[in-house]
Amino acid sequence: MLTHLVGGRVIDPANGRDAVGDVWWRDGRIIDAPSETRTEATYDATGKIVMAGAIDIHSHIAGWNVNTARLLLPEYHRAAAQRPAATPLSYAGWSTFETGCRYAAMGFTTVVEPAVSPHYALHAHLELADIPIIDKATLAVLGNDDYLLTLLHAQESESAIEDYVAWILDMTRSIGIKVVNAGGAAAFKENIRQFSLDDVVPNYGVSSRKIVNALQHAVNNLGVPHPLHVHCNNLGLAGNVATALDTIAAAEGLPLHLAHLQFYGYGTEGERGFSSAAARLAEAVNAASDVTVDVGQVMFGPTVTISSDVLRQFNARGRARPRKWLILDGDANGAGVVPYDYRRSDFYNAVQWAVGLELFLLINDPERVFFTTDHPNGAPFTSYPEIFALLMSRDLRAKWIADLPRAAMAMTTLPSITREYTLPEIAAMTRAAPARLFGLTDRGHLGTGAVADVAVYEDDADRAKMFRAAALVFKDGERVVRDGEITRRTWGRALTVAPPRDRATDRRMKDYYDARYGVSDELFKVPAHALGRPEPFGVVPCRP
Amino acid sequence: MTLDAAIAEAARLVAASNQPLIAGLGTDVAGARAAIALAQQVGAAIDHMHSESLLRDLDVVRSSGVMLTTPTETDVHADTLLLAGPLPHDGLFQQIVLGSKRPAERGRALRIFWLCPGSSAATAAGGKNNIQIIGRAPGDLPALLAALRARVADRPIAKVAVSARLLEQISRDLKASRFGVAIWSAASIDALTIEMLCGLVNDLNAMTRFSTLPLLPADNALGILQVCGWMTGVPMRTGFGRLYPHHDPWLFDRRRLAEAGETDCVIWISAYRAEAPPWREAPPTIALTADGAGFRMPPRVHIAVGTPAVDHAAVHYVPSIGTLAALAASQPSQMISVADAVSRIAAALPDDGAGRC
Numbered sequence: 001m002l003t004h005l006v007g008g009r010v011i012d013p014a015n016g017r018d019a020v021g022d023v024w025w026r027d028g029r030i031i032d033a034p035s036e037t038r039t040e041a042t043y044d045a046t047g048k049i050v051m052a053g054a055i056d057i058h059s060h061i062a063g064w065n066v067n068t069a070r071l072l073l074p075e076y077h078r079a080a081a082q083r084p085a086a087t088p089l090s091y092a093g094w095s096t097f098e099t100g101c102r103y104a105a106m107g108f109t110t111v112v113e114p115a116v117s118p119h120y121a122l123h124a125h126l127e128l129a130d131i132p133i134i135d136k137a138t139l140a141v142l143g144n145d146d147y148l149l150t151l152l153h154a155q156e157s158e159s160a161i162e163d164y165v166a167w168i169l170d171m172t173r174s175i176g177i178k179v180v181n182a183g184g185a186a187a188f189k190e191n192i193r194q195f196s197l198d199d200v201v202p203n204y205g206v207s208s209r210k211i212v213n214a215l216q217h218a219v220n221n222l223g224v225p226h227p228l229h230v231h232c233n234n235l236g237l238a239g240n241v242a243t244a245l246d247t248i249a250a251a252e253g254l255p256l257h258l259a260h261l262q263f264y265g266y267g268t269e270g271e272r273g274f275s276s277a278a279a280r281l282a283e284a285v286n287a288a289s290d291v292t293v294d295v296g297q298v299m300f301g302p303t304v305t306i307s308s309d310v311l312r313q314f315n316a317r318g319r320a321r322p323r324k325w326l327i328l329d330g331d332a333n334g335a336g337v338v339p340y341d342y343r344r345s346d347f348y349n350a351v352q353w354a355v356g357l358e359l360f361l362l363i364n365d366p367e368r369v370f371f372t373t374d375h376p377n378g379a380p381f382t383s384y385p386e387i388f389a390l391l392m393s394r395d396l397r398a399k400w401i402a403d404l405p406r407a408a409m410a411m412t413t414l415p416s417i418t419r420e421y422t423l424p425e426i427a428a429m430t431r432a433a434p435a436r437l438f439g440l441t442d443r444g445h446l447g448t449g450a451v452a453d454v455a456v457y458e459d460d461a462d463r464a465k466m467f468r469a470a471a472l473v474f475k476d477g478e479r480v481v482r483d484g485e486i487t488r489r490t491w492g493r494a495l496t497v498a499p500p501r502d503r504a505t506d507r508r509m510k511d512y513y514d515a516r517y518g519v520s521d522e523l524f525k526v527p528a529h530a531l532g533r534p535e536p537f538g539v540v541p542c543r544p
Numbered sequence: 545m546t547l548d549a550a551i552a553e554a555a556r557l558v559a560a561s562n563q564p565l566i567a568g569l570g571t572d573v574a575g576a577r578a579a580i581a582l583a584q585q586v587g588a589a590i591d592h593m594h595s596e597s598l599l600r601d602l603d604v605v606r607s608s609g610v611m612l613t614t615p616t617e618t619d620v621h622a623d624t625l626l627l628a629g630p631l632p633h634d635g636l637f638q639q640i641v642l643g644s645k646r647p648a649e650r651g652r653a654l655r656i657f658w659l660c661p662g663s664s665a666a667t668a669a670g671g672k673n674n675i676q677i678i679g680r681a682p683g684d685l686p687a688l689l690a691a692l693r694a695r696v697a698d699r700p701i702a703k704v705a706v707s708a709r710l711l712e713q714i715s716r717d718l719k720a721s722r723f724g725v726a727i728w729s730a731a732s733i734d735a736l737t738i739e740m741l742c743g744l745v746n747d748l749n750a751m752t753r754f755s756t757l758p759l760l761p762a763d764n765a766l767g768i769l770q771v772c773g774w775m776t777g778v779p780m781r782t783g784f785g786r787l788y789p790h791h792d793p794w795l796f797d798r799r800r801l802a803e804a805g806e807t808d809c810v811i812w813i814s815a816y817r818a819e820a821p822p823w824r825e826a827p828p829t830i831a832l833t834a835d836g837a838g839f840r841m842p843p844r845v846h847i848a849v850g851t852p853a854v855d856h857a858a859v860h861y862v863p864s865i866g867t868l869a870a871l872a873a874s875q876p877s878q879m880i881s882v883a884d885a886v887s888r889i890a891a892a893l894p895d896d897g898a899g900r901c
Contacts, residue, residue, distance in 0.1 A: 323608075329621075
């Protein structure tokens, strides 16, 4: 089917395009303007903004941790049913079905679930298979698993680690690897309550730095497009900017992605010993060209924190709002689910809000700073439109700042920042750059051959309104949204990588599972036929 | 009745119903997905045959703080187990308590304390000499746990069913453990007792590492809970009559709905066993069960379905690993699956949404 989108302002930074013009696609792929024009569908985009579908690189949308949060907080659903305007989390759409629909309504067409414990991979993929419209991908979490720590303890070769990482990617059907508080969860099992980059995991004698470094090299050597995705040690603690700076320095010129950097942007200045260190952090990011970051912006309102950083979540459980929580000592990383309420009147929360925006605005290259709230940890993804508006207007920021505790704003540089994001910068940050970060050459842009994932917005001066409800969204060329309403429910795929690997690893891993757990490793695999969708996976090529 | 006729008659009954109920839900993930989709389509309520004990555990989770661990982690890491109350002698009990999967070379001393096990503990324990039994009658458990929690926190206690010296010893041993795991079955203890036990575990984490591992009911109860969670945001005992998932453990209790006459059509699902619905005065019932169920009232429609992972490949909760796993059919057959039967009933319904309240 030939579709013609006419006369919109096409903003496609990956192809250097920002001009009024047309976009054509046949079936699911973008094409050049055809000579014969027996167009079967024409959409008028005059006066509107046209971008590729947006890509969210870090949003907790599926799996055991997320589902546990749902089951822990039935009151959030009741709120969703009865008073949506009053309770921000209710906007989040707390089922898989609503997750896909609400993302699509905002013009997002690909979302990465960034924390899947290898042993819970099937569960995560079952949930992803029930998320409509959007394409998905998962990151497998390593770095607290006995097998890797044992390899490192025994000073095994780089290739042994690469074989294992490739085996995990295949078993979990993931697109990349994440490390969460490397070694911290294993140390917590030995009753250690604080864990930093140079601390050593008991029994294994391996430092956190060593784990991060080994995984970074393995991912890189395997040619996996997405660099190691790092959740640093000491999340959320005053003075933790030092940890983030040390981790950036430890990248040593190889690609590294630091997740939700806002949660590491804290100094110890001021009466309360808690201040923004975002300016220092942004400076370090600007100087380290191999490092990419996402922000993890905080927005005010009730939410729930969901993390594989079991040590951090255990230490945060006393501040749960409402006062309930669940901490899982898992097979490797484990998980913690702790509800939280970010309050405007709270000094610390106000500083956190400012730190996120400072990072967005002080990191110069919009292609190295990614747009996330670490959903739902900083805020639900449904708050994105408000954040776009804040990034694009210093006047709007000034209004917010005026309503926040003055003492908190004095601990940040935010009031002095005048930068405003442009629409092309928003498109670069949410389309072109994320596609590049994950090696997704077929999306994030509107060039010939790209998947026809297209978002069309009204050019509304109220940017939040504009981004909340796309005028039109097309997924694989089919119209799925009109005026923010779902018009068609399709089923996307989970994107994976398949680096070449040594088949001898299969035998080794089978023996390992037999010996350690007394169960077959087959039990943890994710066969396509188990997911109940015709084509549940798509494969992203690795670098040669 | 042929399968086609059974499907058609089931669809007719569901379409004519004002308040359908889909209960039992002893099925795999695919069956649950189909059943929940049908419930949404026709405004039915859903409930699992074991939701009493499942929701008892969940009530504690959603009203307080809980530490949790996995069966596999318990197996490889625990040096101490604290068992509370009578426990089912199921596969997980064999694995964790009796060490059926534990490799022999890991002969690390595992200390096991069993509070108020009830009368059959000796058989269950199989003569293991690493199990110390404290108290006997399950009725003594709440007071004993409270006393133990007080002693762990160095608070004074009144007299309980066991000697102060014994309590002192247990308290000391629990605090000296490196990684302990508390184990119970919500089928035999109430929510307040579970909360007390979880509170004790939380207190122990001020000094050492301790976690919990509830033993769960069969019939893929936890798998169904997970599917309900992601598809609807809430557990079973949820109704769809209001056009959004309305979770209310009292209102949508299957037995109450059936016995109070609030449902006029039941789809009863039990694919793992030939289990029949427990209520006496049954509304018209469409039964999807393994062959051989003994019904008190004959169902209007009975479809014999295959057993997940026996007759057909299936995804369901596997207790030994504590999560969902995909399993091949061990004895593949032509028996229809719950997912296929329910999907066919849904497809046979009139398109105009008849059957909605």
